[in-house]
Amino acid sequence: MAVDNVSFSIPDGEIFAFLGPNGAGKTTTIRMLTTLLHPTSGEMRLNGHNPVTDQNEARRSFGIVFQDPSLDEELTAYENMEFHGVLYKVPKDIRRGRIGQLLRFVELWDRKDDLVKHFSGGMKRRLEIARGLVHHPKILFLDEPTLGLDPQTRDHIWSYIKNLNQEEQMTVFFTTHYMEEADRVAQRIAIIDGGKIVAQGSPQELKRQTKTSSLEDAFLALTGRAIREEEVGAIDHLRMHRRMRHR
C-alpha cells in the first residue's frame, strides 16, 4: 500500500510543502488528487470538486508539473506550450501573450522553435514549469519541481510562483527533497512517511515540536535515518533511466 489514511487540508492561497523520504507516498497522493489514480477508499476535494466523480471540474482547477518528464520531445518548445494552452481552453490572444511572457521568463524564448529533444535536462524542466503556468491554475502541483536546477534558476522560478500566489491567490502544493527550499517557501508543511502523515505544521512549529534548529534535522527526527528502497514498476524503471541520462 502506497498511502494509508492520509488526511490534510490546504486553505486557499497557501503554499504547502509535502515532504517525505523516497517511496513515502508523495507522488501517489498527487496522482490521486490529480485524477490519474483512483483511491480505494476515502474522500478528496479539490477546489470543492471530487477528483473521482467530478473529474473535469477538478482538472480545470489545477496545473501540474510532474516529477518525471512529460514533454513531447518531437514538438518544439512553443508547440508544447501551445498544445497545453489549447487543451486548457486559454483564449488565443491571452494564450499567445502568456506563452511569450513565460518562455521569456524561463529564458527559452530564443529556443522556442527548437525541438524539445535537443534541450538539456534543465531546459526541459524550465519548460515544464512554464507550461504548468500557461492557464493560471487555482491550484498548482509541483512534484519535485526544482530537481536538477541550479540555485539561480530555482530562485528565479520560486519568485515567479510566489508572485502568482500573491497576485492570483494561487494555491501551491509542492514536494521537494531540498529542506531549505521548503523552509524558505512553504507556509505549512506535512511530512509523510510509510504512507502516513507523521507531522503537520509551519516550519517553525515542526522545529519546535522536534526541538531542532533546522528543518532538515526536524525531518530526520520525524522520519528516522534509515535509507528507503523505492519499489519501481517497469515504466518507472525506464523513466528512471531516462532521467539519469538527461539530468
Add this chain to the structure above:
Amino acid sequence: MSTIYILWLRQLKRYFRSKARIIGSIGQPLLFLLALGFGFGPIFQRAGGGNYIQFLAPGIIAMSILFTALFSGIEIIWDRQFGFLKETLVAPVPRLYIMIGRTLGGTTVASLQGIIVFLISFLVGFRLVSAALLPAAFLFIVLIGLLFTALGTTIASLLDDMQGFQLIMNFLVMPIFFLSGALFPLEGLPKGLVAVASVDPLSYGVDGLRGTLANGVHFGLTMDFLVLGVIVAALLVVGGYLFSKIQV
C-alpha cells in the same frame, strides 16, 4: 473541437518530422511490390491469374495502411513511457475527445500513406481500371486506417510496457497481413485458410480496395463496407472505453 484538432495536428507533425518513418514507409511497400510483384508475376500469369502487379498493388496499399495505422494507435505506449500521456490525461477535456483526436490523426497519416503507395504502384506498372470508383477506393482507405488506428489504441490502452509491442508485431500484425488475401487470391484455398481469412478484418479492406482499384472481389463491395464499418464502430467504442480507464 479545438481539443480534437490539436491532437490531430500533433499526430501529423510527429509523422512528417520522422524522416526514418517516412522513408521506411515508402521503402518497404516498394520492396514488396518489386520483389513479390516481379518475382511471382510470371508464375501467377501462367497459372491463369492475370497480371500479378494488378492483383498485388491493392494488397500492398492495404498493408502500408495497416502498419502505419496500428503504429499510430500503439504510439500511446510511447507517450506513456515518455510521460507525455499524463499531460493529456490531466487536462480538463473528456478523454473521448483525446481518443478521437488521436484516432483521426492516425487515420489521416495512414490514409496519406496509402495514397503514397497507390501512387508508387503506378511506377511498377499498376494501372487503374476505372477512375469512377476512386472515391469508393478512398473510402476503403480511410476505413482501413480508422479500423487499425482504433485497434492500436485499444491494445495500447491495455499494455503498460514496451515488451508487449514486439509480441503484437509478431502475433497480430504479421498474421493479419499474411492471412488477409493481400498476396494471394482466396479462391480455391484450403477451407481452414479461407475461414481464417474471413475473420481477418484486413481481408475485407484488401477486397474493397481490389474491387475499386483493380478487378475482382471475393466478398463483394457491400459486404466489405458493412464488415469494416461494424468493426470500426465496435473498436471505437471499446477503445474509447479502455482509453478512458487508463491510469498512469
